[in-house]
Amino acid sequence: MNPVYSIAPHAKFLTTLADRVIDGTLLGGWDNSGPFGLSDVTIVLPTRRARLTLAEIFAERGVGLLPDIRTFGGEDKEEEPFLPPIDVSILPAPVSLVERRLVLSRLVSLWAVSDDGRQALASPPNAAEVLKLAESLGGLIDDLAAEGCTPQQLDAIVPADLATNWQQTLKFLQIVFRAWPEILGERQKADKSVLRNERLLRQAMAAPLVYGDKPVIAAGSTGSIPATAALLKAIAALPHGAVVLPGVDTTLSAAAHETLLDPISNSHGHPQYGLAKLLRTLGQTMGNVIELADADHARTVLVRHALALSPDTAYWAQNRLAPNQLTAAGKGLTLLSARTEDEEARAIALAARDGLVRGKSVGIVTPDQNLARRIAAELGRFDIRVDDAAGAPLFHAPAGRLLRQILALATRNFAPVDLMAILRNRACVLGTSRAEISPVADLVEMGVLRGQRPNPGVTGLRALLTANVDETTKYPVRRLTSADAAAIEILLTRLEQAMAPLMTALSQAHLTAGGFVDALLAANERIANADIGGAAELALWGREVRAQGAEGITFEPVGLDGVLQALMQGFEVRNVMARRDDIAIWGQLEARLQNPDLLIIAALNEDIWPEAADPGPWLSRQMRLAAGLEPPERKAGLAAHDFAMALGNGEIIVAFSERLGTSPAIASRLVQRLEAFAGEATGTLWRQRGEKWLAEARALDATAAPRAASMPVPNPPPSIRPRRLSITEIETLFRSPYDLYAKHVLNLKPMDPLGEEAGGRERGSIIHDIFGRFVEEGNDVMAANALATLNELAQDGFSGLDAIGERRDIWMRRFTTAAQLFLDFERGRNHLVCQRHAERSGKWDLQLSQPFTLSGRADRIDEMLDGTLEIIDFKTGTPPGPGEMKRFEAPQLLLEAAMAHVGAFADIAAADTSNLSYIKIGLGPDAFIEKPFALDDGFDLMGAADEAAIRMQRHVAEFLFNQRPMIPRLFPLSNQRYAGAYDHLARTAEWSLTAGEDSA
Template identity: 40%
Template sequence: MSEETSRHAAAPRVRTIASSVPFLDCLADALLDGTLIPGFSPGGDPFALVRASIYLPTRRACRLFGETLLRKTIAAGGGTAVLLPRIVPLGEIDEDTLAFADAFTDPPLPVPETRRRLGLARLVRTWRDAVGEGSDNRQAVAAGPATELALADALVGLIDEMSAQNVPWSRLDDLVPGEHDAYWDLTLDFLKIARDMWPAMLAEQRMVDGGVRRDQLIDAEVERLRSLGAAAGPVVAAGSTGSMPRTARLLDTVARLPLGCLVLPGLDTSLDEAAWNALLAEDDPSPSHPQFGLAALLSRLGVRRADVLPLHPPAAADREWLLSEALRPAATTDRWAGLAEVEPQARLARGFAGATVIEADDSREEALVIALALREALETPGRSAALVTPDRDLGRRVAAELLRFGIAIDDSAGVPLSETPLGRFVRLVAGVVEQRFAPVPLSALLRHPLARFGQERALHEAAADALELMLLRGPRPAAGSDGLIAAADAFSAGDVHPSDPRAKLTEEAQQAARDLARRIAAALGPLVALDSGTHSFAALVEAHHAALAAATDDAQALADLAAPFEQLADGALWAAPQTLSDYAEQLPALLAAMPVRAALVPEARLRILGPLEARLVSVDRVVLGGLVEGTWPGAARTDPWLSRPMRASLGLDAPERRIGLSAHDFAQACGAREVILSRAAKVGGAPTVPSRFLQRLAAVAGDANWTAAVARGDRLRGLAARLDSVPALPPFERPAPTPPVELRPTSLSVTEIETFLRDPYSIYARHVLKLNPLERLDDEPGASERGTAIHEALGRFAAQWPEALPEDAEARLAAIGREAFAPLRPFPAEYTLWWARFEAMIGSYLAFERERRATRPAIVAETFGRMEIAGTRGPFVLRGRADRIEVFRDGTLAILDFKTGTVPTARQTRVNYSPQLPLEAAIARADGFRNVPPFPTADLVYVKIGGTAIEEKSVVEADTSAMDLAEEALARLQTLLHAFENPAQPYVALRRPMFRGRFGDYDHLARVKEWSVNGEGEGE
């Protein structure tokens, strides 16, 4: 061994690449030209690199570095291929498990992640049950399967963290019970149990935690490298900060090898020595500083910062100096006072010259502006750009906005399986059965593009349309697949009102819907069989997979489901027995941990990267998005197992350490040639606080520089605003269609006449356009259903006993009422309340009946009537159904209408706002009601049914008569009908909206919200 080689073997060889220098390109150049490791220069030897080993933080960095080396060696060799070195991902805090090809001859198997999560969740459940059923402590521990899984995930993180930081579990014994809150004593008891039970469960399967396996692999690699020495060949570790003790040990070993070199990312060489030394001060360290990890690593290596040589001069020295000043330790920020001098001011201006600040109003605008900034980079050939953010929601928003330009961006994080179309299909199948075939999830499943149920797509969609219209809109059918089939078999289009859209369903469509209901029941049958009771997780997974296979015939989807269900089936080994509801509740979280990533596209010009992955990736324009407190840096995570003092006693890193890592990632990303800093003033409707990194930059850069950067951002915001701008449009006018006379209705009911008077447009939409409103999916019963049940009960009672009441009237009315209220039984809350009120009202109603019948009238209940009104196009038919007509011996009538809602006043009736009863009197006088003689009407009465009270309200005032009201209402109706026989007469929207309901069925079609805000009046 030469003297030079010996000297380098004794002292660590450490280099750095500035944040403003493309990391992977610089590393590749230094490796190829021999400047990285003295004594190693590949030259033109195509086999030289194969002897080298390169350790990088992430698998993506490894793939990109391999592509970079390949590109450079082929270019240098005139197209000659070379063999690449061994490129190994080290792994960092949240990264993949280490996998060295020849470092460990018999590595232990890592426990599969799904099995580990479900096994620890079972431990949590066992512990919760042991704490005491129904006790306050049990409620404090967990409340359901999803919470148990969340606690298991937190325990997974704690296990990995203690392993990574070399904290033995025996230290739990040093924590003294009683010194903490009672909850922490409870969790400490569990952790002491888990530290024994969990390793025993792993040992039984001859497995270890992934973190333990990683540590063993690193230890083995360290020993291998030390034993080989110079024979290990060129060894380079680059891009890691050594935040984990064992990783730091490996970096130390690599740096001391005869042909080894450690390359640090973005070591700050401009921070003054006093501030640098303050980072690791024993009395007040600065773990939140971006250089804290590198300072700790250099201290471990015994290397002075001055001895770390850069591989390339900084490409933007002023930018790096600016960031160093902005992020300096808080204890030394008094040095900012010196920045007011002329030269520092000039450096600040140069350092901030390439920066842009986007201050968006909300997250929607932020995503759109970022998408536009990325798209703008493509205008220059060969230019690249990336969004760097820890906010996955922002990343998905930007990816969606880019689709408007036809750009599918390369997203390194991928998409959780639970949020993909395939994942949603998996969740819907389980959710439909778990929710007992409730209309909303069932409709969503039927509309999913993967749903087939053994039919061609077109046939399935037609059958789904019919099934939704028949059963899923309005109040839900009986629960379960049997209820769905029974409701489908019982449906008949002839049983519904002709105006109901369901009345138009053909027999063929009805049969298709019935067939689909049976197909759904058969396909989901395996899960339906497990709908009650507790089952093994394996049985639930198997049944779920069988149901999915029966629900779709998409071969690719079924192939893509194979791996996730293998993971779920593997996890079943340790999962606790559970109900289908438990399984469905845990499923989203289980699927979310299975990301779906697109294949790496090395030549992609646009990317979305997480902060860690962006550390070594170089692009021309970098957008740092989501720069608000709680996102970047992230909020300090609350550990449900250990309090902050407990973590400190164990020797675990303080939460501020994560802030330091975020700060380092921020500083690295800001080294790009062009940097855009973005934040939203509001996220989710709540105001945000700018990231502390932004606040520090603003404080150091100065008002003028910051204002200029914001102005550059406003340019992008202006472009984004213009992107969605539309030409000025004339204000919307109140619609007033004039259809041909032959299309206008020639028959209306008395209740529709009221609508005709107040809102002619509704009559146009229903009778000219033939549009009937659909009920909402799974619409809970409201006032209409309650009124229908009461009307049916009282009408049937009066029809059965039109004269004398039976002796057991209370029992008879109650029995009829139970039949009328039966359709509401699937809604227990509404049924219980409304039925109780009906029962309480029976006594008052019978008292009302006895008082009304004292004059011995003959009662005709729920009778239909019609009359013809002469018109220029022939007779117009006025229809109506009277709730009750009383025929008195003196040759007069009383017409009653039962109301469970608002009752029209006598004045509203007199001014023709509510002409229902007067028009019914006109029909009666014209001998239009069945079984009712053509007598004049003496009284028009609304019977208000509210709670337990029965209140009669006559609309006939002292200075008029019922027949006067009838004649006046009929005359006004004739005038109205003759007016609308004129083809120029429009059907104006909301002509007389007074006393109209707040929302009409056709308001959206009439675009009421658009024209009503223009200052136009709403009719008379």
């Protein structure tokens, strides 16, 4: 057996490998003189990127004819060794991820509804959850294949030792793992993991025949897959074979080696565990490993002590490095502790840009794809286009996002937000162009949707379109011309036709994955621009799903966004744009092989690097061990090894964030160990180096110290101030004249949020209208069918309120109760009422120093038998308090009484008002209990009405006829818990005394 070699972390792995090949160290005496001396040498590496980098290194060193550089388990046609003429069976075709997911989902769904499945699962899984369970089940199949385990090894798990749910799960797994090979055999296919193992084992078997006594070097692998370990063992046994491992700790004693492999010690998370296991497979020990790098470096010593076995941490104090060693170890090492992921990405981008400016190559390693995309976006600010090796999930790529918007539009039946989202998507062309779509989209938003709530579907949109064009209807935002309407109609027709296949599919009781995706892609093909990013990958995914036909589960058309995400899992969109070759973003594996001038390792947060030790939903940790599988913390050992190798780089930045999303986060245990061993002073020094980039990141988008806005004091000429106000605006004049300035002088009207859900205010308005219609249509409150009549009016009133029938039903049930209370109230006073008037509008022309008109609309004005009037205000909210009424801070009812006194309301003769009252509409104990208007001492009702009119006229003269500033919040409500319509315009929160108060 040939010796096993290692390259320590502080040495550049591929560079050292090339140098040791060139100088003959790894060739075992093979003659490599002359320009073609290396042409017979074969080198096997873990990744294609490493293969290309090694080729460049050989070329830089003037090697004439390069060695044959391959990757482990390479594709048949490109990299698999040419086998000698022996009988070898043809490998079956690989089963696709989609096909396996769908086939397994059918098995999972059948089990989930069985008695065993009900005992194992907390609740019945929906379609998306079934697909995710199927995906994780496929991952478990791959784990078994990778570890060389057979389904029969599950029999080693003792059911009696398990909880009931695990017992049922184990029974299912035993069935699946025995049936799955038969299913694949019928389809003449095999799992990719099995095929990879088979290729590796064939390479191992054929190695002596293919290579003979020619040099073969396997480098960079840790042999975590048993089939790879078998190939390494076969190469090591060749006459001129050599195995070069990354970062073997040759200083470990034989006892430490045994401790690593002792299952009781649970050392799976140690960076040397995998290498120790591989060495045992190769029949070697730590002491037999030959180090190819120079003498131990202080950085390597530091990292090895910091990541020592748990028992060895007791000796940290006596093993701590001397100050000069710590200085040498920390040279070029920076810790970057960012507050947020956004800040982390920006600081990394700035550090990377600085490295490029200094003429250095830069590598960024992170397992977090979201952070990788953030970093790439931040680098784009400096026009640096970086190669992100991982790409982006198809589900989040432009093509995937548009597909999700199409699905949302269909499932929510053309809801306003979803409609505008798709019309604003630059990839939405509907067979035309964005130049045609964009202006019509503006018309749809402002002329059809804003301030309105359409009924479901295109029919509801067309109804609003017709209502807008009809000039007899009131429209709140923008009146459309006939040409506008024609353009919108064409757009709606195109969209309706494009969505027709999907809408038809969603109308079915059940869907299959193939049928669902076929309908979704049919809509996408009619809507999307063919050049959208990820279109090719989307087409490939679509072909794979469509090829399965009716395979997989059937599901109801609900929760389809989760179904789509589950079906797209595993499909990535790779970068196709030209990228720089001096900077790249890599995955963790490259951390052990690549050595740029500046290496940045990012997302060093716990549960990211290393990832959480999750055994998955199918086997617990103990069940995995009993079945011969590695425990989940084995991935932590691989992550720790990659971290240790990366730390050997000369100039390195270790970055992590103190918050992930909205949650606090902690640095990875690897970083914590490193700082703990180095000591607080040294760790602080490393962090101080990172502060430079954090400060620049914070300053990049920072502005000067913010200065709070002062209260606005607009003072427009009296000639342009309003000469007509409604009764409700009089209270606004009292409290915040600025709001009237914004509304009537600047002509700014609040715009309702697009697709705003109906709330209490709108529901209250509808109830007002229902009670008003009941009265105005002359219905008798004493009639036996009065309640039925109110319910009929409510059915019509609530019909367009919400597309969700269940919510309408709830509101209707509540309304029925309120309607009965309304009738009880009216019947109780019926003997006093001569005639009722509802929602009656009025206008009072006043001749002050200048003409002024007061308008209003009263909820109810009842003519009483005694010749007086009674004015009632129906409230769905809270009525004013007695103090506000007495202080004339709630002038609405008093002004209505003053208007009624002069006959300002149509068809109601001038008369005094004998009663003002509030009635609360609701279901509580205070519902439909009359609350009389509270009068201050010394005032009767009409006297108070006259006083309110006088005060109103003073304010009108002062603020509308004179040059007086129209300031905001002149007299604000003390208990107001909502923002005013123009508070944002006045920047009230910046100068108001109540800014920052807790309104809860």
